[in-house]
Amino acid sequence: MLSYALRRLAGAVPTFFVIVAVSFFLVRLAPGGPFDQARRLPPAIEANLQRAYHLDEPILQQFTRYLGGLLRGDFGPSFKYHDFSVTELIWGGLPASLTLGFGAMTIAVLAGIAIGLTAALKRNSRLDHLVMAAAMTGIIVPSFVVAPLLSLVFGIYLRLLPVGGWRGAASAVLPIVTLALPQIATIARLTRASAIETLGSPFVRTARAKGLPDVQVMIRHVLKPALLPVLSYLGPATAGILTGSVVVEQIFGIPGIGRYFVQASLNRDYTLVMGVVVLYASLIILFNLAVDLLYRVLDPKLGRAP
């Protein structure tokens, strides 16, 4: 198990390297420098700026400098917010983004599994069809349509929740729900499908034949095998929530990393955009890795030996 974990970790290193390299060289390919302005700067000042940001060095040296910085958790200076480093900006946005992400993930997993199991138990009933139709809609209607609709209904018509900003727990409800909805829908569909498959398998029939009550059968025999596909979906779910958070933070005006990312993209703040891309990509890789390891521990078919 440990050697498998180490091997997988070693496999993630080239991926990380590719991410950093692709984003770094893409940004360097960009036409025009980061300090291009309508009015040309005097050459001496421009040279000083170039030196301050190490842009006068050969490109490979800049790359190794960036890579070395990353390993120490330093994303370099922001090109547009001159008094901040990218690391400081990311730290500033982290609390809000983490709250949203974890909140959405927790709700998505709990609600998705509960809904999926209910639908599987009441298979082909009206409730099942209703829930699955709702799930299909939840997957397809994009978050940037759902978010304004939710804030219209709950914020403006019903006046139950704030429509934006980041003050107090109430302001986190709508963003978290928006982020969680498509994931709830996907997880519910996955759970339903795999629970139906498990419910039909011989060992469940045996358990029932032994006279175990339904609840026991569900908890002891169905739950674990039925949840394995959900576990492997958690990787893509993280990616989906990170992507969704960009839009949701923008709509609800939440001071998180996603909003910085959008502003930086519109301002062409290369280093900040690059920093967020690298951070999110690494997060997704790490999360996928953790999910894979967990999967290996839980799935008896894969075996414990490396």
Add this chain to the structure above:
Amino acid sequence: MSALALPEAAPRGRSLWRDAGRRFAGNRAAMASVGVLAVIALSALAVPWLSPYSRDAIFWDLMAAPPDLAAWHPFGTDTNGRDLFVRTLHGARISLMVGTVATLVSLVIGVTYGAVAGYLGGKVDALMMRLVDILYALPFLFFVILLMVVFGRSILLIFIALGAVEWLDMARIVRGQALSLKRREFVEAARVLGVPSLVIVRRHIVPNLLGPVVVYATLTVPRVILFESFLSFLGLGVQEPMASWGVLISEGARSIDTAPWLLLFPGACLAATLLALNFIGDGIRDALDPRDR
């Protein structure tokens, strides 16, 4: 020689595609979706005949006016006084175009890559698929945004960038098919006859793996449309005076408390299109592979 090569005229059997067509026609959800999509696509093409207004004509006395059938503003006007019906249909043009073109780009890259990897096999295959694995772990949307930031926002770049990130699944599916196809007798025969590898891939492998490719491509279209709307919503997609559904939705979201129809109409069009495309994709899959049900 030619007498030998000519097969005996076989009785006309039921072809895979005709069978699939009949099953598809029996799928009510899929047929209804084809209808919805046809209405949207045709009205997008026929905007000039459906409405007398141009997409940038401004009605100074009608800013964010609600839908009004008498003056033929069926969707109302936006905050700049432009007719929303016309703008939504122009948005449909862009969204459908992005969906089709980017899917074609992904199709070309994915099918070529997958077919070559699967057919050549061995070390080349292992290397090529390892690259796909690495790329798979990347959050592509962020890279597309990075591309937009670096090279400026142009619609051509959107086509190519979205196509270039959507080919991975396609390459995997095609490779799997190619791996099993290349052991079939007709491929072996071609090889024995001395047909070069590239020609075998083009003439024998690719035509035979079209089924799953078509299914997957139909499911790629809505994803690409959604991506484009997402980018446009953030202000990183198509630019004024062009308007995709993402742009319209983002404008609508800003004035949702005073003029909710600005969000509702483009949002409903986007949702309907995505839903229809998904149903059609599922329908084609079920039609081509009835076992899958």
